[in-house]
Amino acid sequence: xxxxxxxxxxxxxxxxxxxxxxxxxxxxxxxxxxxxxxxxxxxxxxxxxxxxxxxxxxxxxxxxxxxxxxxxxxxxxxxxxxxxxxxxxxxxxxxxxxxxxxxxxxxxxxxxxxxxxxxxxxxxxxxxxxxxxxxxxxxxxxxxxxxxxxxxxxxxxxxxxxxxxxxxxxxxxxxxxxxxxxxxxxxxxxxxxxxxxxxxxxxxxxxxxxxxxxxxxxxxxxxxxxxxxxxxxxxxxxxxxxxxxxxxxxxxxxxxxxxxxxxxxxxxxxxxxxxxxxxxxxxxxxxxxxxxxxxxxxxxxxxxxxxxxxxxxxxxxxxxxxxxxxxxxxxxxxxxxxxxxxxxxxxxxxxx
Numbered sequence: 001x002x003x004x005x006x007x008x009x010x011x012x013x014x015x016x017x018x019x020x021x022x023x024x025x026x027x028x029x030x031x032x033x034x035x036x037x038x039x040x041x042x043x044x045x046x047x048x049x050x051x052x053x054x055x056x057x058x059x060x061x062x063x064x065x066x067x068x069x070x071x072x073x074x075x076x077x078x079x080x081x082x083x084x085x086x087x088x089x090x091x092x093x094x095x096x097x098x099x100x101x102x103x104x105x106x107x108x109x110x111x112x113x114x115x116x117x118x119x120x121x122x123x124x125x126x127x128x129x130x131x132x133x134x135x136x137x138x139x140x141x142x143x144x145x146x147x148x149x150x151x152x153x154x155x156x157x158x159x160x161x162x163x164x165x166x167x168x169x170x171x172x173x174x175x176x177x178x179x180x181x182x183x184x185x186x187x188x189x190x191x192x193x194x195x196x197x198x199x200x201x202x203x204x205x206x207x208x209x210x211x212x213x214x215x216x217x218x219x220x221x222x223x224x225x226x227x228x229x230x231x232x233x234x235x236x237x238x239x240x241x242x243x244x245x246x247x248x249x250x251x252x253x254x255x256x257x258x259x260x261x262x263x264x265x266x267x268x269x270x271x272x273x274x275x276x277x278x279x280x281x282x283x284x285x286x287x288x289x290x291x292x293x294x295x296x297x298x299x300x301x302x303x304x305x306x307x308x309x310x311x312x313x314x315x316x317x318x319x320x321x322x323x324x325x326x327x328x329x330x331x332x333x334x335x336x337x338x339x340x341x342x343x344x345x346x347x348x349x350x351x352x
Contacts, residue, residue, distance in 0.1 A: 222263040230266045241278040251283045253325035264337040276350045284311055284325045285351050294346045302332040314344040
């Protein structure tokens, strides 16, 4: 293991000595083992002598360990009653067991992967990668340019500082990106995705999601489902786009409705923000929004006030925006819910 390793039990925890990496000489430093359940790990690379010394150290704590095929150490410490705190770095990886794990990593580039159980993983500084897999997990990536994944379960993934790429994956997740320029994704189920500060890309994925851009110039995707989108301060783009995860590509005309669902934008500002529409779904718009494609109609009723020309209709009374794939009366479908009484014009819409 290329992080801090227990040497011998002591009052209130364990003392640690850390090789910088397997196969390199070790530098003395100290840490402690604190509450929670102990976890297993693996680290690759290094020499036979370093591996053997680590096995000897772990044996003093009654921790089962063995050499692995990659030249590192595989550890099963499930029967230990304490969580593990690490310092330095674990660039070659730690793999946790199918229990409820508590793991705190220090500075340096870390890679950690949990299995089952409701895990708590904190990586600290460095450019880290954490994959939580099954269970209701909490992943805190701290500073650095990190990649975090919640896996199955209802997870909390927090990127902290740095330019992060975050995924909630399966389950109803909470994904918070931090204060730099991040890419945050809720993926499936009903998620909360918060870009926080910075110029972020925030993506709700499937399900009825709450997606917040936060401060900065953000790109906000609701994806499939009836989502609530908030851009926050800055010049934001609200993007309605087809993704392969949604299944076969279907245009609005083919299904007679918006395949992405009807989202609500809570803070659309016509002076700064844009609504971008994927021409693969909203095919009648062509490559650009043309003069005459957008109309403002008060108290619009598709059944009685259909239009022969307009493809996008905004009703300032209700705040609803409609899309008409055929320009025939009565074919209008709900596109997105905005606030009432906005000054909506052709300049608020773009096709990509």
